[in-house]
Amino acid sequence: MLEKYRLNEKRSFSLADFDPEDTAGIAGKEDIEAEFEALKDKLKEHQEKLFAGKTNGVLILFQGMDCSGKDGVIKKVLAGLNPQGFRAESFKKPTADESAHDFLWRAHRVAPAKGSIAAFNRSYYEEVLITRVHDLIDGKEASKRLKHIGHFEKMLSDGGITIIKIFLHISPDFQLRKIQERMENPEKLWKFDPSDLEERQYWKAYTKAYEHAIKATSTKRNPWYIVPANNRWFRDYLVLRIVESALDSLDLSYPEVDMSQFRLAAGINESSK
Numbered sequence: 001m002l003e004k005y006r007l008n009e010k011r012s013f014s015l016a017d018f019d020p021e022d023t024a025g026i027a028g029k030e031d032i033e034a035e036f037e038a039l040k041d042k043l044k045e046h047q048e049k050l051f052a053g054k055t056n057g058v059l060i061l062f063q064g065m066d067c068s069g070k071d072g073v074i075k076k077v078l079a080g081l082n083p084q085g086f087r088a089e090s091f092k093k094p095t096a097d098e099s100a101h102d103f104l105w106r107a108h109r110v111a112p113a114k115g116s117i118a119a120f121n122r123s124y125y126e127e128v129l130i131t132r133v134h135d136l137i138d139g140k141e142a143s144k145r146l147k148h149i150g151h152f153e154k155m156l157s158d159g160g161i162t163i164i165k166i167f168l169h170i171s172p173d174f175q176l177r178k179i180q181e182r183m184e185n186p187e188k189l190w191k192f193d194p195s196d197l198e199e200r201q202y203w204k205a206y207t208k209a210y211e212h213a214i215k216a217t218s219t220k221r222n223p224w225y226i227v228p229a230n231n232r233w234f235r236d237y238l239v240l241r242i243v244e245s246a247l248d249s250l251d252l253s254y255p256e257v258d259m260s261q262f263r264l265a266a267g268i269n270e271s272s273k
């Protein structure tokens with residue numbers, strides 16, 4: 001199932017090839033509820049082994065148009081993880097300090113350590129998306145940055161960090177409905193940003209920028225996943241399957257313990273009484 005949504009360097013790609021309404025033939029949320037809970041339990045078990053072994057780290061990177069559900073999927077899929085080994089990072093407009101460094105600096109300093117999982121709500125890819133759409137950089141600079149991103153991700157992978165890159169795919173009509181819901185619901189109004197409406201006029205430009213970035217950085221080792229996100233329940237289910245599968249492939253295990261050291265320590269304690 002996951003192969004349908006996975007992109008690597010050998011696969012041709014256009015966002016138009018993916019239907020934001022797609023649910024992989026699953027009728028509704030009730031059909032996957034039991035599996036969803038079982039997958040969450042497996043994910044927790046994987047995290048415990050990851051934290052104990054400290055041989056690998058995991059970076060889960062979420063990109064998508066405004067209202068694609070980056071916050072929501074992190075809450076619903078990853079919120080049950082042990083916070084001792086998990087954190088979420090949000091990438092807003094760079095601060096003055098961040099702008100004084102190279103564009104990957106702020107991401108590298110919060111990349112996950114071995115034994116931990118980090119989720120990026122937006123990421124360093126913003127530096128080839130919003131900057132390109134609004135002509136803050138030209139095509140030559142965008143291509144240069146994409147090469148740096150590829151090298152950066154290879155370096156992380158070589159250091160034991162598994163990178164899971166997810167694009168949450170929604171339609172323009174769906175986005176408009178979500179914006180209207182935010183404007184009409186007092187409990188969601190705080191999420192509304194007038195710039196969301198302004199950015200809608202750049203939909204085609206963002207689509208082009210995303211396709212360029214995804215094509216340039218999809219590799220066998222660090223592929224992208226295009227996740228249909230109009231149906232929130234399917235979005236959450238598919239993301240959970242992607243993340244659980246990635247951790248399962250690491251074949252994690254608890255570190256071996258030398259029991260003789262414990263017996264020795266116990267003997268010393270007994271003799272000292």
